[in-house]
Amino acid sequence: MTAPAPTRRSGRWIERWDPEDVAFWKATGERTARRNLWFSVLSEHIGFSVWTLWSVLVLFMGPEYGLTPADKFLLTSVVTLVGAVVRVPYTFAVAVFGGRNWTVLSAGLLLVPTIAAFLVMEPGTSFTTFLLVGLLAGIGGGNFASSMTNINAFFPLREKGWALGLNAGGGNIGVPVIQLVALWVIGAGGGPRVLLGIYIPLIVVAAVCAALFMDNLASVRTDTGAAVDAAKDAHTWIMALLYVGTFGSFIGYSFAFGQVLTNQFGRTPLQAAYLTFIGPLLGSLVRPVGGRLADRFGGARITLWNYVGMAVATAVLIAAGLRGSLPPFVAVFVVLFMLSGLGNGSTYKMIPGIFQAKALARGLEGEAAVAHGRRLSGAAMGLIGAVGALGGVGINLAFRQSFLAYGSGTGAFVAFLAFYGVCFAVTWAVYVRRPARRVTATAAPEGKKRLSHAEV
Template identity: 50%
Template sequence: MTVSGTQRKHYITDWDPEDVEAWDKGNAAIAKRNLVWSIICEHVGFSIWSMFSALALLMGPQYGISLDQKFVIGATATFVGSCLRIPYTQATAIFGGRNWAIFSAVVLMIPTGLTLMLMMNPGEFGFGWFLFVAALTGFGGGNFASSMTNINAFYPQRLKGWALGLNAGGGNIGVPAIQLVGLFVIWIASDKPEILCAIYLVLLAVAGVGAAIYMDNLDHQTSSGRAMLDTLKYKDTWLISLLYVGTFGSFIGFGFAFSQVLNISFTANGATKPALAAAQIAWIGPLLGSISRPYGGKLADRIGGGKITMYCFAAMIAASSILVVASAMSDANDKKITGGTLTAFVVGFVLLFIISGIANGSVYKIIPAIWEHKAKINPGLNTLGKANWSRSMSGALIGIAGAFGGLGGVAINLVLRDSYKSNQSATQAFAIFMAFYVVAALVTWWFYVRRSIETPSNSAATSDAPTADPANPAPVIP
């Protein structure tokens, strides 16, 4: 491994994370430094992406935005951020991980500045303006894919579960972080939500400067548009994407919607300041879900990504059943929200956040193991070719799965909106979520738990593995 100091600063060539000796002699420190600043940039990006989840509690009647429209604003931000994850996956290979991290931080100053303008002028800008600016905040959602692809290239297979989980979890904490800042703004100046935007303009500047100073570009970032097309030929791509809809889709969807559900519930419960009451609780679930994510990766490293993911979906079925029962009881009580119902809502949602966080980490552990296995049983690739192909396909699937996962968040916001609009309660939405988790649990069991085969992390599988078809190999149980 060499670091170029003459041709291009912060450019590393011949990086081999699987070289244990080089890793122990300094590569680990380099990877850790890039991981730290990758987390910071992704963290701020997530905060900007979920900015309107915090601002929704600060936008009073003077802004002219209805509850129904607030759900649509959240869905718009989630949708754009999800779609951008696909091109963002390619960005590190084209521009370099460090360079793209700098750009990602700087470009988010545009929607943050525009949001500040909207907040400072209540009633002067219509719903269309809010949708436009919410769409621009979606650029923060794209950060996840480029950051994860970048870190995937820095770390060896044996540490990917922990590293990717830590990177993603640190980014996910951006959701509760901005909600806590929003709570702070409510306390000190509820009539000045623009303070929230001003704080994040400063944080974006810090992230961009830090990335410029401390991050590096790698010469072997191999994610490409061709790799993305190639991944679509494998059923594992679609299966992983489905599972990620249930894990990350739940996290980001509930992250946007939880504060509004609480606000509705506290209002129905007769709270004098429902927005403040909701803000005091809304950040807890996303925070615990973010913290739990790295441990999902670590558990998957030890027990297996398939098994941990299946257990998580089973637990999410139980957690969502709490919401279904509590909401149905409220419906039977003439839509009245009692203290017991509120408690059940909070407990059910917090459990879903924690479990989906763990499952986020375990699903991402499966991805590199799938392609490592497929590479090893492909006789048409030499040793270097296997490593490069596996890395490229892993990065591509990270982007695809991340995009599909984010679309799950869109669905959650729209399903909740439709449920409240048609039934004045969320019972229908909660039942749909529970049914999806049942399907996801069955898919995980059938493809990634039911049968077990040798994998790169626990075997010495070679390219001449018997009876394996590299175009459609047996399911991988990481």
């Protein structure tokens, strides 16, 4: 029997979409989902590059700009803050406009902060102006939330860890890519406007590709009740805390790494640029690995042991910083980036699994359980992504305070070590220690398997 193809209407809308139907998925669904995934990755990749633009631009801003290290940490903090806040409306924009339509619009909006930075990037510009233009760049952080919500709807639960990890990892890699481009520009004797001029046409390419090759899913409709229900669920906020520890670390360190090297170890901007891209690059590449491991062994277990690794790496960073030893500091910082990437993949895999498990525990079955889990997990992802990105704000503010108080980042790393310990304890207590019967209190009809929290 031939599986039915997706039912379409005008404007690149797909009316019928059922990825959990294996026949449908193999016949037509997988090909469509993967096409949308690749062009979603492209748009999100450019969004991340624009969001983290100022982590690179501050390296160009020498003494002639009149900014102190504290000013630069504050600047990158406000950019991170806006990127976190806009993730909430961006999440629900997919349901309002359609995934393809919103990807086109949100990609086009990236021209605003890029052109604005091109116009003001010169000595003599006031710090207030830089702050305002930096605020505009924050919209690049929102692309992640809408992209993840959109791709979450395209893939079946059995492949969400891989798909979401690949989507997010391809976006995250926009951080090291813009740092590599900046390294090339600095090495060639170019200025910040050269870097900005490279990205303006790339933004146009991303928007055009989304318009030509992506689709909208009619099944993803406006549902304000989902946001309310997700906000009321304790697991949304528990996962938000865990995502602060993983993604907050990744984006916060991405913004701060270069400044730590220049301010604590006396590296020049060019020397710092040779090192700063390595951590975000490897952290981005391993994010899909974290999702794949979570698909196989359970996101909770991978996340738990990942926090152990992050705590150990942070302790070594503290020791290296106190000794003023640059090689081990950089090497372990790169390891910490990779662990944050693995944790990003495993924590995001947990979200749809948790809400699917809750749907099964309520006695829902089949498509009803899938729809319930997809509805709440899609809404929760926006909230979790927004709170997680706020972790990047905290990291930059912690570094700012640490440099003001102690002249180094050691004080900040001590605080991060304590926080990773909290995240480990929460993961163990809520998702690993708890027996399966606490999650699967409702007997499974016909002996069907229920998910335990340790399996999500």
